[in-house]
Every structure is written in C-alpha cells, then in structure tokens.
Amino acid sequence: MKSNKSLHTILPSKYPIIQAPMFGVTTPEMVAAANRANCLGSLALGDLNADKCIEQIRKTKELTDQAFIANIFVHQLPEVNHDLIEHYNTTKLYIEQLAKEHHLDVKIPEFEEIKLNSYHEQIDAIIAENCKIVSFTFGNLDDDSIHKLKANDILTIGTCTSLEEALLLEKSGIDILNIQGWEAGGHRGSFKDHDIPKIGGLALLNTIKEHVQNPLIYSGGVTNARIISAVKKMGADGFQIGSLLLNSEESALHEFEKNKLSSIKEDDIVLTKSFSGRYARGIKNTFIEKVEQSNYILPYPYQNKLTNELRKVAKLNKNSEFTSNWIGQSIPKLSRESTTTILNNLINEIETFD
Ligand SMILES: Cc1cc2nc3c(=O)[nH]c(=O)nc-3n(C[C@H](O)[C@H](O)[C@H](O)COP(=O)(O)O)c2cc1C
Known part of the structure; x- marks a missing residue:
C-alpha cells in the first residue's frame, strides 16, 4: 500500500482532476481532451471483450501521449x-x-x-497494451489479478460506496480509493447488487478518511470549485468529474440524448x-x-x-x-464545449476560488 502519499505524486497528470469513466459516453477523444487540460482521462471499457479493449486503448494512444486510466467492470457472475x-x-x-x-x-x-466476458481477459489486454493505471467498479479484483497488475507496475484504483468496501480494497493492496457518493450518476459501484449502501458522499468521505490511509478520489456531484474546495478540506486528494462532461463535444451521446439531459x-x-x-x-x-x-x-x-x-x-x-x-443528482449546467474547455474553466475557477 502507498500510504498517505498525495495523489499528485502518484498520478501523472498536473491537476488531481480525473475525467470519470462513463461507459457509452466516454470516447478516446474525450480521454485525450481531458489529458490536454492536464487532467487525467479515463477510458471506460465496461465489459468489452479483450479485442475491443485493445482497439479502444490503441485508438486512445493515437490521440494522447500521456497516461490515462483504463476502467473495467469487476462483477461476479450469478449461477446459471x-x-x-x-x-x-x-x-x-x-x-x-x-x-x-x-x-x-x-x-x-x-x-x-x-x-459474457470476464474481467480477467481485460486485465491481460491492459497489461499487453502497456497501460499504467487501472480503475474498476462493482467489486474487488481477485488476488491473482492484483498480483499481475502490481508485477507490471500498474497503479490500481478501486471504487467503494461504504467503509466496509474501502477496508476490503485497502486490505488487498489497492493503491487508491475512489469514493463514490450516493449523488453520483450512472451505476452504483457497490460490491453487491442488492441491499446496497446508500451513503451520501460527504458522510462517506468523512468516515473513510478516519479509517484508511490510501489516497482518496472523491466522485459524485463534483461540478464546480465550491464542492472541490469543500471535499479537499475534508481530505480528498483527487476529484472525479462525471455528469459535468455528459454533453461535451467528445461525448458519444446523440443530439436527442443531450437535449433530453439539458431539460431535466x-x-x-x-x-x-x-x-x-x-x-x-x-x-x-x-x-x-x-x-x-x-x-x-x-x-x-x-x-x-x-x-x-x-x-x-x-x-x-x-x-x-x-x-x-x-446522470447524477447535482444536475450541472451541461456545456456543449470540448472536454478540454470545460475542465480548463473548472481549473480557472478553482484557482480563483479560495
Ligand atoms: C453515463 C455514466 C456512465 C458511467 N459509467 C461508468 C463506468 O463505465 N465505470 C465507472 O467506474 N463508473 C461509471 N460511472 C460513474 C462515474 O465514473 C462517476 O463516478 C460519476 O459520474 C460521478 O458522479 P457525477 O456524475 O455526479 O459526477 C458512470 C456515470 C455516468 C453518468
């Protein structure tokens, strides 16, 4: 475990702002555009098979020289x-x-x-393509996968929605925890799919900060400098931006979907x-x-x-x-500008906020 290091020293991007992986929305273009804003892009690979993962990773590498996160779904299959x-x-x-x-x-x-594809084939693809950061949701990786990733010097980011999940990730040696507050848009990253924890972001960050030493990324309703300033004061090291980018130029959403999101x-x-x-x-x-x-x-x-x-x-x-x-609970004003512009504007706002 890399204890108590600031995210700055671990993640390669200049600002500890992460473009959230959003399967069905994120594109290689969005990842590259986030990197151009000196943030860290995340490529959402969901449950794609290995060949599709490789295709997406290569496309992204053509668009950016900087490191990006490869994000996967780590779920248990129900018994047939x-x-x-x-x-x-x-x-x-x-x-x-x-x-x-x-x-x-x-x-x-x-x-x-x-x-059905297993996340194991995705991990092999990610290693073969020489990606350096992996984030995951819906559960924890098995020990073999964690061992493989570490042996290849790949940084791991696990999603948690409760203290119990955070402690499990910490115990198994996951480097960074992504705290997903109840506010967040898209799928809950909880380890189980029924009776899930329903903990608001601030309560969750507060509890996890008291018990866990790992660097923490905060996700859920991060839409402006005010919330970033608040969660930074509470101990978050990095900030994951999802819904704010839904209507960006690089989003895979169609025009009718963007219009729908703008009027809710x-x-x-x-x-x-x-x-x-x-x-x-x-x-x-x-x-x-x-x-x-x-x-x-x-x-x-x-x-x-x-x-x-x-x-x-x-x-x-x-x-x-x-x-x-x-979409998440915060309902930000959804800009059609490029991801780079949206994130640059956010960074300017942060720099003048405090
Ligand atoms: C459209 C959409 C798709 C998402 N897909 C993924 C995904 O593929 N992997 C993942 O880890 N999280 C996914 N999430 C969750 C986001 O990564 C992030 O945690 C969330 O958007 C943060 O909350 P916010 O939307 O309020 O910013 C998704 C969220 C949205 C809105």
Missing part, C-alpha cells in the same frame, strides 16, 4: 440454473412485447446466444435496476416506470444483455423513453 433461464425467457417476451407496443422492432437474443428537473432523477440488473442513477422514462412495476428484472449482467438491443433500436429511433439516460 433452470430458474435463471426461465426468468430470462419470460423477461425477453415481456420486453419484446413492451417494445412492440411502442413501435420499436426488437429481437432479443436467446439465452444460449449471450456472450430534480425529481426526474431516479435509481433503477431496470436496464442492467444493477442500480444506476438516471432520468426516469417509460421503460423504467413499466419495468419497475413488473417482475421482469434479471441479475446483472443478464438484464443488461437483454436490454442491449432495445437500447440500440431506441437510439436509432431517437426515442429517449427506451434508452438509459444516466
């Missing part, structure tokens, strides 16, 4: 049994019917056709398992309302695989009632 397969089949029928009622022509794959109100934002089987924070829509009232939610990653085609078809049809529109 008769009940799971039956639940999949009934959920498939329900969602195909729901899509049809809303004029979306969706063909969901059969259970046997689903391909506080009570439009909900936590839902309906799209992926894991809790995530975003804008409520018809899909969430219908599925939350039903029994048709499978454990992650099966629900995610099952709704994948629906989300794709809804995107093509510019129908945000059936896409997942993740």
Whole structure:
C-alpha cells in the first residue's frame, strides 16, 4: 500500500482532476481532451471483450501521449440454473412485447446466444497494451489479478460506496480509493447488487478518511470549485468529474440524448435496476416506470444483455423513453464545449476560488 502519499505524486497528470469513466459516453477523444487540460482521462471499457479493449486503448494512444486510466467492470457472475433461464425467457417476451407496443422492432437474443466476458481477459489486454493505471467498479479484483497488475507496475484504483468496501480494497493492496457518493450518476459501484449502501458522499468521505490511509478520489456531484474546495478540506486528494462532461463535444451521446439531459428537473432523477440488473442513477422514462412495476428484472449482467438491443433500436429511433439516460443528482449546467474547455474553466475557477 502507498500510504498517505498525495495523489499528485502518484498520478501523472498536473491537476488531481480525473475525467470519470462513463461507459457509452466516454470516447478516446474525450480521454485525450481531458489529458490536454492536464487532467487525467479515463477510458471506460465496461465489459468489452479483450479485442475491443485493445482497439479502444490503441485508438486512445493515437490521440494522447500521456497516461490515462483504463476502467473495467469487476462483477461476479450469478449461477446459471433452470430458474435463471426461465426468468430470462419470460423477461425477453415481456420486453419484446413492451417494445412492440411502442413501435420499436426488437429481437432479443436467446439465452444460449449471450456472450459474457470476464474481467480477467481485460486485465491481460491492459497489461499487453502497456497501460499504467487501472480503475474498476462493482467489486474487488481477485488476488491473482492484483498480483499481475502490481508485477507490471500498474497503479490500481478501486471504487467503494461504504467503509466496509474501502477496508476490503485497502486490505488487498489497492493503491487508491475512489469514493463514490450516493449523488453520483450512472451505476452504483457497490460490491453487491442488492441491499446496497446508500451513503451520501460527504458522510462517506468523512468516515473513510478516519479509517484508511490510501489516497482518496472523491466522485459524485463534483461540478464546480465550491464542492472541490469543500471535499479537499475534508481530505480528498483527487476529484472525479462525471455528469459535468455528459454533453461535451467528445461525448458519444446523440443530439436527442443531450437535449433530453439539458431539460431535466430534480425529481426526474431516479435509481433503477431496470436496464442492467444493477442500480444506476438516471432520468426516469417509460421503460423504467413499466419495468419497475413488473417482475421482469434479471441479475446483472443478464438484464443488461437483454436490454442491449432495445437500447440500440431506441437510439436509432431517437426515442429517449427506451434508452438509459444516466446522470447524477447535482444536475450541472451541461456545456456543449470540448472536454478540454470545460475542465480548463473548472481549473480557472478553482484557482480563483479560495
Ligand atoms: C453515463 C455514466 C456512465 C458511467 N459509467 C461508468 C463506468 O463505465 N465505470 C465507472 O467506474 N463508473 C461509471 N460511472 C460513474 C462515474 O465514473 C462517476 O463516478 C460519476 O459520474 C460521478 O458522479 P457525477 O456524475 O455526479 O459526477 C458512470 C456515470 C455516468 C453518468
């Protein structure tokens, strides 16, 4: 463990500001643009297979000479049994019917056709591509993976949503902890997918700071210098910026999705398992309302695989009632400028704030 070192001395970027990994939103262009602002970009690799990870990493390397974070999902697969397969089949029928009622022509794959990737192949790809920083969410890496990463001198950043998770990461030798407050947009990084901790960012940072020596990154609602100043005083060493960049020039979101995000109100934002089987924070829509009232939610990653085609078809049809529109509780003013400009503006604000 690298105890009590400031993030500055560990991370290669000039400012301890990290562009959050946002699978489906982050692009290699966004990572390079964050690096151009002297921040640290994160490439979201989600649960992509090794070949796709390599493709994304190489694309990013063509755009930036600086180091960036490779981010992966570390989840446990549920046991496959008769009940799971039956639940999949009934959920498939329900969602195909729901899509049809809303004029979306969706063909969901059969259970046997689903391909699941393990994070182990991603780690091998990341090592082979000579990435130097890995962050992860949804759980902890196994000992073999941690050992492999350390042997290759790769810095590890684990996401935690409770003190218990923070202590587990610390104990297994993870270098830096990413504290994800309840406010954060997108998926909860909790180690389990039910009865998850629901701890606000400041309470969580305060508790973890008292018990853990590792450098701490704070995520969730970081949108301006005021919050950065506050969490810095409380002991955060780095700041992860997610929702603020959703509508940036380099975001993969389509125009209709950016427009939707620009017009939301506080009570439009909900936590839902309906799209992926894991809790995530975003804008409520018809899909969430219908599925939350039903029994048709499978454990992650099966629900995610099952709704994948629906989300794709809804995107093509510019129908945000059936896409997942993740965003955090802070609802920042969403700029269409480049990630570099948004982060440069934030840095200027920080420098004049205190
Ligand atoms: C659209 C979206 C996608 C996300 N995808 C990921 C991801 O792939 N990996 C990850 O570790 N966190 C992911 N997150 C969480 C962010 O990395 C970050 O913790 C969160 O955005 C911080 O809260 P904020 O949105 O209030 O800034 C995602 C968040 C959003 C909004």
